Amino acid sequence: MSALGTSPPDPRPRHPGTTVAPPSRTGTAAALVLLVLLCAAVWSVGELRLNVATLVDSVGNAADFLSRTLPLDFPPLGELVALTGQTIAIVVCATLLSVLVSVPIAVLAAGNTTPALAARYGARTVIVVARAVPDVVLAIVFFRLFGLGALAGVLAMGLHSVGMVGKLYADAIEQIDEGPRTAVRATGARPLQELVAGVLPQVLPAFVATALHRFDINLRISVLLGFVGVGGLGFEIANALRRLDYQRGVALALVVLGLCVAAELVSGAVRRALLGGHGERAHRRGGAARAVGRRVDALRAHPLPGPGRAVPDAGRVTPPWTPHRVRGALFGGVTALVVIASVAGADLSPWRIITGLPDMITTLALFWPPTTGGILSVLLAELAVTVQIALAATLLGAMVALPVGALAARNVSPTPETAAVFRMVIVVVRGVPELVLAIVFVVITGLGPVAGALALAIGATGLLGKLVADSLEETDVRVQQAVRASGASRSQVFVAVTLPQAAPAIAAHLLYQLDVNIRSATLLGIVGAGGIGFYLLNASRVMEFGVVTTITSMVFATVMAVELLTLWLRRAVS
Structure with missing residues (x-):
């Protein structure tokens, strides 16, 4: 097929009586x-x-702007570390929220895991709306509910990210090999067990890659949300530019650039370590299917227990600690530590959520009806x-x-x-x-x-x-x-x-x-x-x-x- 969806011309000589199909x-x-x-x-x-x-x-303006940015004015090291840590904490929490919300929505949106049309279309609608509503608008709503600070930014970025993460997760679920899932179902597994044993091992690599990619995107978005009140480096850049302090603003922007490049390199290295190198996509799918197959064999040898029956110890399958599994466990442990530190560093107070939720109806009512001004x-x-x-x-x-x-x-x-x-x-x-x-x-x-x-x-x-x-x-x-x-x-x-x-x-x-x-x-x-x-x-x-x-x-x-x-x-x- 060509780039426009039509077949390329046939270079072979045409014989009398033959016809060439017209473009579709x-x-x-x-x-x-x-x-x-x-x-x-x-x-x-x-x-x-x-x-x-x-x-x-504009060359003259560019030269003038460059002269007004030099020398760069970086904040003291302690302040810079605090701002950087706050930004990373907000981005990690927002990405984590998007993953936690997207997984159940993706299961509902995938055609092979949710046969009910109403549930599937409803989940797809949620994904489309989350993707289409700008995160700035979400941030404005959450600022009205919970005030300025990290919480509004985490909720805005996290819920907006569901539009991308949920869609890619649903696509990954729909592209799985149905053989292992069918085999798990044949052992008498319940729907939840079927998802955990037959679907999750196949989509986990794609889930990890998507989460890392979304982290990169959210890091850039955090700069934008700084202009509407979300803390961190973006907020300080906005304040510096409002007072025309280009030396401080550009210095902080370079810090953000360094973070984005570092995040791109680190996430790429993690993806390669966890998922394998280029060209191994089919091998990874086959490896996931083989892992599911081993679980199915164990389930067939030791069927799932019925009511009142205990799980026999002989049915447990413990994979060997290969270098790949050690690497995965190491990355998993580091990820858990980063998430815990980010939740603590972002200062996400549950009390603010509890006290702000009763005002949700009143706040949303401010946005209705639409007017043109x-x-x-x-x-x-x-x-x-x-x-x-x-x-x-x-x-x-x-x-x-x-x-x-x-x-x-x-x-x-x-x-x-x-x-x-x-x-x-x-x-x-x-x-x-x-x-x-x-x-x-x-x-x-x-x-x-x-x-x-x-x-x-x-x-x-x-x-x-x-x-x-x-x-x-x-x-x-x-x-x-x-x-x-x-x-x-x-x-x-x-x-x-x-x-x-x-x-x-x-x-x-x-x-x-x-x-x-x-x-x-x-x-x-x-x-x-x-x-x-x-x-x-x-x-x-x-x-x-x-x-x-x-x-x-x-x-x-x-x-x-x-x-x-x-x-x-x-x-x-x-």
């Missing part, structure tokens, strides 16, 4: 939609005046600007990410050293929170959508570059080796074989990046980077909560429309 209607429609999106992105770049002249005009036309125009920012940022980011991702792919890059260098470039770029980039570009280019588009374009370079590199490395190297053996050069192999194999996945990644950029563009408006986010924050500050609901509903409708479109396109191009 779905593939043609997908091609037209992708072409329209490309034209809209190009138009957005021109409409927002994202050109060389704009950048040249007499600026509906302005809100619609700013929503259109938000979409333009996302389209332009996706196009500009893709133009850089495609070559960077190709050079970072080990099977495409000319040397392993080159691939390693570009992999590190991607890690560093991904480590910079888009909000920090937006603030820098607001100072350099001025208030408006140019700053937001440039910030998101750089962010898209990091994420898309990684996804493109991974997609290229996951192609079938045997086909590439066969073409190379025929005398084709490296560039010819890439154009003729590698790129066409990865094209459907890359197209899906571009659509995913557009989806992400629309959500991010909404939030970057909070710091003056254009779009509807500026009005969202102002409405919350003057307590026009009906306007907050209206803006949230508009963003929700836009996100859902893009979600449905990208879902259809991903199926069409796969």
Whole structure:
């Protein structure tokens, strides 16, 4: 299949009487939609005046901004350690909350574990709503309930993360091998035992990887929530920038960058240690299935006890302490210690939750009914600007990410050293929170959508570059080796074989990046980077909560429309 969902032309000579099947209607429609999106992105770049002249005009502002940031003003070491610890504690607690909430929701949302349509659609609805409601809006609600502090940030990030974590967990459950689960059921296991023995061992690697990935994302989000009152490094960065103290603000932003890069490297190392290296996905699934098979054999030899019967000791299965199991136990112990320290460090008082919950109905009533504040036309125009920012940022980011991702792919890059260098470039770029980039570009280019588009374009370079590199490395190297053996050069192999194999996945990644950029563009408006986010924050500050609901509903409708479109396109191009 080609990138547009149609079959490539047959190079063999046609014989009389043979016919060639026309392209499918779905593939043609997908091609037209992708072409329209490309034209809209190009138009957005021109409409927002994202050109060389704009950048040249901003060179003087960039030099002036750089001079105002030097020398960097780091806080005292004790204060810096305390702020860093508070930030990490909030992020760990939020990620833990998202995992605990997402697991039961994912079980209900997966078609193979919940046959009831009502329960499954209800769980999927919860996932979609959690993903579509901005975490800033959730933070505003929780600030009204529980006051300023870490608790509101943990709840906002944790519940918003359910939208991503719950979806990926449900997808992982639906992709399990049903054989081990069926075998466990045949032994007379109850539904809960079936989940624990037949499903959990298969999805645990994916669950761990998703949780670590979400931790990286939440670390970046914590900077944004600092602008609405969540403590930690983000809150101090916001205070420094409000008083135009760029020396302190940029210094703290560099600390956040270091944390993000460290989190990316550590989580990658943990994923490789727990889940195995590249290309071992099938081996891991087979290992999980074999582990389940050993449990099933034990259950068959010693069936589950009925009422009044004790479990025979001979039925216990104790796996050997292999190096892999020791590593897993070590990481598990360290994780438990980090979680305990984070819960203590975040100062999550149960008493504040108990005293704040009775006011929930009153607080939620402030957000209803939705109102426009007499600026509906302005809100619609700013929503259109938000979409333009996302389209332009996706196009500009893709133009850089495609070559960077190709050079970072080990099977495409000319040397392993080159691939390693570009992999590190991607890690560093991904480590910079888009909000920090937006603030820098607001100072350099001025208030408006140019700053937001440039910030998101750089962010898209990091994420898309990684996804493109991974997609290229996951192609079938045997086909590439066969073409190379025929005398084709490296560039010819890439154009003729590698790129066409990865094209459907890359197209899906571009659509995913557009989806992400629309959500991010909404939030970057909070710091003056254009779009509807500026009005969202102002409405919350003057307590026009009906306007907050209206803006949230508009963003929700836009996100859902893009979600449905990208879902259809991903199926069409796969």
